[in-house]
Amino acid sequence: MKSLAILNGPNLNLLGRRQPEIYGRTTLNDIEVMCRTHAERLGVELAFSQSNHEGELVEAIHAAVGTHDGLILNAGAYTHTSVALRDAIASVGLPVVEVHLSNIHAREAFRHHSHIAPVALGQICGFGATGYVLAMDALASHLSGATDAAT
Numbered sequence: 213m214k215s216l217a218i219l220n221g222p223n224l225n226l227l228g229r230r231q232p233e234i235y236g237r238t239t240l241n242d243i244e245v246m247c248r249t250h251a252e253r254l255g256v257e258l259a260f261s262q263s264n265h266e267g268e269l270v271e272a273i274h275a276a277v278g279t280h281d282g283l284i285l286n287a288g289a290y291t292h293t294s295v296a297l298r299d300a301i302a303s304v305g306l307p308v309v310e311v312h313l314s315n316i317h318a319r320e321a322f323r324h325h326s327h328i329a330p331v332a333l334g335q336i337c338g339f340g341a342t343g344y345v346l347a348m349d350a351l352a353s354h355l356s357g358a359t360d361a362a363t
């Protein structure tokens with residue numbers, strides 16, 4: 213059975229009460245429940261975690277080698293600042309799908325650039341919590357070899 217890990221970065225523990233006009237009322241726990249239900253449908257194992265610390269996220273990416281087959285990462289604000297996260301992803305060579313609840317390209321200019329995108333399989337943003345489920349589909353499909361050569 214394939215194993216996926218979903219990693220969430222800073223401030224995502226506040227989902228539900230954090231700027232609901234941007235991020236909605238869905239909590240991170242709601243998202244975890246949704247993803248666990250979807251993991252059962254897909255027949256994959258799922259680990260789900262959150263950290264406000266860049267180094268912990270780097271270590272979670274390292275620890276995924278040999279444990280998980282692919283990662284889904286919402287790096288929060290570190291998306292736009294962290295060369296360390298980008299280097300960690302490039303170092304481990306695991307497939308990573310980048311997720312954002314909001315459409316980062318339709319927001320402030322400083323959110324338009326992602327350090328993660330160049331080392332990710334792809335990016336899903338703007339679909340709220342549904343983006344996590346879409347990312348699971350994309351990653352499971354990639355891991356099963358069902359997608360075309362480009363992915």
Ligand code: DQA
Pocket residue numbers: 222223224286287288289290291311312313314315316323
């Ligand atoms: C976010 C977008 C980031 O720009 C922001 O810093 C976040 C959340 C999103 O899911 O939309 O913390 O990653």
